[in-house]
Amino acid sequence: MSDIAKQNLILIGNGMAGMRTIEELLKLEPEKYNITVFGDEPYGNYNRIMLSPVLANEKTLEEVMLNDDNWYQENNIRFEKGKKVTDINRVAKKVIAEDGTELPYDKLLIATGSTSFMLPLPGADKQGVIGFRDVKDVDTMVNAALNYKKAVVIGGGLLGLEAANGLMKQGMDVTVVHIGDSLMDRQLDKDAATMLKTSLEEKGMKFLMSHASEEILGDERVTGLRFNDGSEVDADLLVMAVGIKPNFELAKSTGLHCERGIVVSDTMQTFDPNIYAIGECVQHRGQVYGLVAPLFEQAKVAANHLAELGYGRYEGTVTSTMLKVTGISLFSAGDFIGDEDTEELLFRDVASGTYKKIILRDNIIIGACLYGDTMDGTWYFQMMKDGTNISDFRDSILFGQAHLGDAGHGDETRVAAMADNAEICGCNGICKSEIVNAISEKKLFTLDDVRAHTKASASCGSCTGLVESLLAHTLGGDYSQAPSKKSLCACTELTHEEVRTGIRELHLKDHEDVRKSLNWKTDDGCAVCRQATNYYLLCENPDYNDPESRFINERAHGNIQKDGTYSVVPRMFGGMCTPKDLHAIADVAEKFKVPEMKVTGGQRIDMFGIKKEDLPLVWKDLSEAGFVSGHAYGKAMRTCKTCIGDSWCRMGTQDSTSLGIKLEELTWGSWMPHKYKLAVSGCPRNCAEATIKDFGVVCVDSGYEIHVGGNGGIKVRVTDFLIKLDTEEEVLEYCAAFSQYYREDAHYLERTAPWIERVGLDKIKAAVLDDEANRKALYERFIISQKPSQIDPWKKHADGVDENQFKSIKITAA
Amino acid sequence: MSNWLEIAALEEIPVLGSRVVETDTVNIAVFRGKENAVFAIKDQCPHKQGPLSQGIMHGDSVTCPLHNWKISLVSGEALGADEGCTNVYETKVEDGKVFLKSPTI
Ligand code: SRM
Ligand SMILES: Cc1cc2nc3c(=O)[nH]c(=O)nc-3n(C[C@H](O)[C@H](O)[C@H](O)COP(=O)(O)OP(=O)(O)OC[C@H]3O[C@@H](n4cnc5c(N)ncnc54)[C@H](O)[C@@H]3O)c2cc1C
Numbered sequence: 001m002s003d004i005a006k007q008n009l010i011l012i013g014n015g016m017a018g019m020r021t022i023e024e025l026l027k028l029e030p031e032k033y034n035i036t037v038f039g040d041e042p043y044g045n046y047n048r049i050m051l052s053p054v055l056a057n058e059k060t061l062e063e064v065m066l067n068d069d070n071w072y073q074e075n076n077i078r079f080e081k082g083k084k085v086t087d088i089n090r091v092a093k094k095v096i097a098e099d100g101t102e103l104p105y106d107k108l109l110i111a112t113g114s115t116s117f118m119l120p121l122p123g124a125d126k127q128g129v130i131g132f133r134d135v136k137d138v139d140t141m142v143n144a145a146l147n148y149k150k151a152v153v154i155g156g157g158l159l160g161l162e163a164a165n166g167l168m169k170q171g172m173d174v175t176v177v178h179i180g181d182s183l184m185d186r187q188l189d190k191d192a193a194t195m196l197k198t199s200l201e202e203k204g205m206k207f208l209m210s211h212a213s214e215e216i217l218g219d220e221r222v223t224g225l226r227f228n229d230g231s232e233v234d235a236d237l238l239v240m241a242v243g244i245k246p247n248f249e250l251a252k253s254t255g256l257h258c259e260r261g262i263v264v265s266d267t268m269q270t271f272d273p274n275i276y277a278i279g280e281c282v283q284h285r286g287q288v289y290g291l292v293a294p295l296f297e298q299a300k301v302a303a304n305h306l307a308e309l310g311y312g313r314y315e316g317t318v319t320s321t322m323l324k325v326t327g328i329s330l331f332s333a334g335d336f337i338g339d340e341d342t343e344e345l346l347f348r349d350v351a352s353g354t355y356k357k358i359i360l361r362d363n364i365i366i367g368a369c370l371y372g373d374t375m376d377g378t379w380y381f382q383m384m385k386d387g388t389n390i391s392d393f394r395d396s397i398l399f400g401q402a403h404l405g406d407a408g409h410g411d412e413t414r415v416a417a418m419a420d421n422a423e424i425c426g427c428n429g430i431c432k433s434e435i436v437n438a439i440s441e442k443k444l445f446t447l448d449d450v451r452a453h454t455k456a457s458a459s460c461g462s463c464t465g466l467v468e469s470l471l472a473h474t475l476g477g478d479y480s481q482a483p484s485k486k487s488l489c490a491c492t493e494l495t496h497e498e499v500r501t502g503i504r505e506l507h508l509k510d511h512e513d514v515r516k517s518l519n520w521k522t523d524d525g526c527a528v529c530r531q532a533t534n535y536y537l538l539c540e541n542p543d544y545n546d547p548e549s550r551f552i553n554e555r556a557h558g559n560i561q562k563d564g565t566y567s568v569v570p571r572m573f574g575g576m577c578t579p580k581d582l583h584a585i586a587d588v589a590e591k592f593k594v595p596e597m598k599v600t601g602g603q604r605i606d607m608f609g610i611k612k613e614d615l616p617l618v619w620k621d622l623s624e625a626g627f628v629s630g631h632a633y634g635k636a637m638r639t640c641k642t643c644i645g646d647s648w649c650r651m652g653t654q655d656s657t658s659l660g661i662k663l664e665e666l667t668w669g670s671w672m673p674h675k676y677k678l679a680v681s682g683c684p685r686n687c688a689e690a691t692i693k694d695f696g697v698v699c700v701d702s703g704y705e706i707h708v709g710g711n712g713g714i715k716v717r718v719t720d721f722l723i724k725l726d727t728e729e730e731v732l733e734y735c736a737a738f739s740q741y742y743r744e745d746a747h748y749l750e751r752t753a754p755w756i757e758r759v760g761l762d763k764i765k766a767a768v769l770d771d772e773a774n775r776k777a778l779y780e781r782f783i784i785s786q787k788p789s790q791i792d793p794w795k796k797h798a799d800g801v802d803e804n805q806f807k808s809i810k811i812t813a814a
Numbered sequence: 815m816s817n818w819l820e821i822a823a824l825e826e827i828p829v830l831g832s833r834v835v836e837t838d839t840v841n842i843a844v845f846r847g848k849e850n851a852v853f854a855i856k857d858q859c860p861h862k863q864g865p866l867s868q869g870i871m872h873g874d875s876v877t878c879p880l881h882n883w884k885i886s887l888v889s890g891e892a893l894g895a896d897e898g899c900t901n902v903y904e905t906k907v908e909d910g911k912v913f914l915k916s917p918t919i
């Protein structure tokens with residue numbers, strides 16, 4: 001099986017983090033290594049998290065196996081099952097197992113996890129004293145339940161309560177001993193903990209709070225536990241769930257640098273570059289993790305480097321917790337206690353058993369603790385990770401996403417209470433019952449599934465939150481709440497950021513290059529990633545363009561209509577025009593028998609119903625009359641709306657029209673992550689609606705107020721005030737710099753409004769206002785990017801570029 | 815009489831792009847894949863008659879420009895969860911020329 005041409009990779013630790021890395025690696029580079037896995041447990045890899053439901057009789061061991069013995073065989077992996085590695089010889093690059101097996105490695109991956117931390121109490125070695133970590137522990141508990149009655153669990157944390165709940169389900173009489181006066185003190189504040197304790201007591205669990213254990217009683221087997229106040233409790237089984245101990249003795253004994261865990265870099269490498277380590281046994285940037293979400297992210301990065309791709313970085317993870325006790329909903333994330341610089345939003349209804357607390361610093365969520373109603377946990381957690389500024393909906397945030405009226409993220413009413421025929425997706429006309437039925441009948445689990453099967457939220461996306469809530473509501477506990485990294489599309493596992501970084505750092509030149517170097521799963525990508533990648537490529541290299549990866553509107557430089565014809569919108573800088581311009585447009589309309597014309601909301605004229613083959617001819621005439629494309633069809637700079645300003649208006653303070661024209665001359669043609677609109681109003685009456693534009697200027701007597709991040713579309717958002725400037729030159733400079741920052745930072749198809757909400761205005765201020773050198777550099781880059789994009793695409797095509805596109809091949813039955 | 819019609823030189827169709835062949839009765843979109851496989855499909859999406867020729871091609875399918883249905887260029891069937899089918903036609907490439915098996919024009 002082993003192949004001498006390949007390198008040898010050895011994994012020590014057949015657990016969740018290590019095996020995830022192997023799976024990720026197989027996806028990237030299935031043929032690169034001869035892989036050997038050592039695991040000291042006598043099983044394949046199982047889902048350790050699910051031991052709690054196994055103990056509670058809700059799942060069987062078979063159901064929680066992730067990779068059985070066959071899997072290892074099918075993937076040509078040598079599996080040293082039940083073998084403990086006792087030594088690593090770094091000089092000879094060998095690992096040595098307990099039974100004497102010796103194997104050489106080129107690359108080594110250590111994922112030894114952790115062990116239960118056992119309190120060093122007298123009597124801790126007695127029979128019936130165990131931790132809660134692996135299948136063996138679960139077996140011990142299940143057997144104890146057959147023969148004994150009383151169980152004591154030390155530790156009122158997540159693990160302790162799950163153990164206690166499971167033992168209760170096995171029929172034992174369970175007492176939880178906790179040293180503090182409040183349960184789950186690492187995850188919950190006192191109020192929520194009290195509510196939790198009451199519901200667990202109602203289920204029959206007993207508690208001894210503020211009890212410090214002193215001695216374990218019994219002869220050979222445990223019979224009880226004595227506390228430091230002299231009191232005692234009977235016990236036939238004693239489970240210690242007071243914490244975990246990263247398992248790094250092996251790594252340490254071989255000389256790798258360890259502190260609280262094996263110290264690793266952002267590439268998951270230890271101090272020996274041939275040795276990687278991940279999982280609970282490592283310490284990364286001072287942090288040791290005990291939950292799977294961070295470990296899975298680490299696994300991706302380690303696999304990326306083992307595959308020698310070299311661009312993955314692990315930068316730490318914000319974690320959230322849920323308790324897996326059926327019937328109890330609890331969610332906590334981040335810092336839920338706060339300090340003097342933080343504010344607290346609190347909702348408590350003891351009667352209905354609901355408690356919600358959000359901790360804010362400068363209107364950004366830094367922690368949340370929910371009990372009873374955890375439906376909005378994911379929403380809060382996402383905003384916390386994104387650093388969303390919540391000041392706009394601070395007064396209603398505790399009522400949940402559902403409460404943000406329809407200008408909000410879309411949830412109008414609690415999904416559960418909605419009528420079956422309530423329309424959820426306005427674009428595709430999909431009502432609640434259709435979605436719920438599809439979820440249950442077709443066994444859908446993810447948002448993408450629902451989109452594929454019902455089209456709900458697949459268009460404008462404003463009902464995404466509602467659809468997610470419906471999923472959560474319909475699936476109950478099966479819906480995975482923790483939002484993980486979202487990949488760009490199904491062709492890749494990488495996020496928008498990762499693709500961009502990949503293109504930048506690896507200097508990728510074209511689509512082929514991106515798909516090869518970044519390990520796309522499909523040969524040609526799909527309509528989603530091709531368009532995004534095309535933008536990211538041209539953003540790095542303004543001359544780049546792959547027409548076949550553009551949406552038809554950008555390829556044909558017009559908006560495709562439902563009958564396959566196109567619309568043509570010539571640019572009218574600042575909305576200004578002359579009689580000659582209007583004559584020219586009228587002539588074109590007559591000559592080509594344009595069926596309909598309209599003055600658009602963007603202050604210019606739209607001609608509808610033009611046949612594709614006529615487009616170059618229409619453009620030729622328009623181009624000869626001095627018009628260029630209005631880009632009304634592109635993810636591009638669209639229009640700069642202006643008002644008449646001080647040239648005529650009695651209220652005008654500045655020449656808003658001429659500033660608008662200058663801004664439009666500066667920015668026209670620019671390809672953007674999404675459409676991009678500007679406006680200049682001559683006074684605060686704001687007739688050009690500058691405060692709902694991506695970049696808006698409101699002239700005042702003493703200068704120019706700059707506003708950014710507005711949106712007048714699906715979800716109306718008023719701009720944020722950026723800065724006040726004195727001169728038109730400054731306005732132009734800031735406009736170019738802001739536009740360029742947006743071009744370089746936003747995800748494809750993310751308008752400035754959601755972008756600013758995601759990254760925060762402060763980041764934009766830091767880049768564009770505070771750092772002058774950076775602003776000038778952004779300005780320069782914008783100007784460079786404009787050179788190729790201001791060669792009018794209409795004129796180019798009228799002059800014959802890509803003329804085949806517009807000509808069909810005619811065949812007649814001659 | 816042969817019913818293969820010569821329609822264009824291969825280079826006249828862009829890679830991962832298409833040309834429209836107009837006949838008296840039907841418009842046919844002719845696509846060229848990365849390995850120069852040529853596909854011909856009726857230029858009408860089974861959803862709402864969107865012009866498939868204007869979509870983005872990938873692998874052996876095309877995404878319709880109007881509402882993003884994915885249509886197989888091999889079978890004419892809508893892929894994924896959508897249901898519907900449109901006609902496909904036989905093609906061949908010889909000496910750098912693309913031929914279409916004459917549909918009943
Ligand atoms: C023609 C026009 C309506 C009109 O008759 O006035 C129009 C027409 C379309 N708009 Fe619009 N929008 C037009 C002004 C607007 C405005 C008003 C404005 O710009 O001041 C808005 C709200 C302002 C804003 O964008 O913030 C607007 C918000 C949208 C949106 C929602 C964008 C959003 O971020 O929420 C879409 C959908 C999208 O972009 O995904 C959209 C999409 C469309 C599309 C492209 C629909 C489509 O995807 O095919 C329509 C194309 C019609 C065509 O074939 O030409 N249109 N659209 C306006 C053209 C302006 C121009 O001269 O370029
Ligand atoms: C009961 C329970 C419930 C949990 N619930 C949750 C939850 O709800 N959510 C959550 O995020 N996390 C939960 N966790 C934590 C989660 O399971 C761990 O974070 C995760 O399993 C750690 O993965 P790992 O690969 O680092 O370690 P492990 O999964 O422990 O794997 C390490 C493996 O290495 C083996 N090994 C160690 N040393 C050697 C050696 N020298 N030679 C060979 N093999 C060796 C071990 O036997 C073990 O199989 C829970 C844990 C438990 C025990």
Ligand code: SF4
Nearest residue numbers: 460559600601713714
């Ligand atoms: S023009 Fe705009 S508002 Fe009108 S139907 Fe089209 S997308 Fe909707």
Ligand code: FES
Nearest residue numbers: 859862864878881
């Ligand atoms: S017409 Fe093709 S997807 Fe609607």
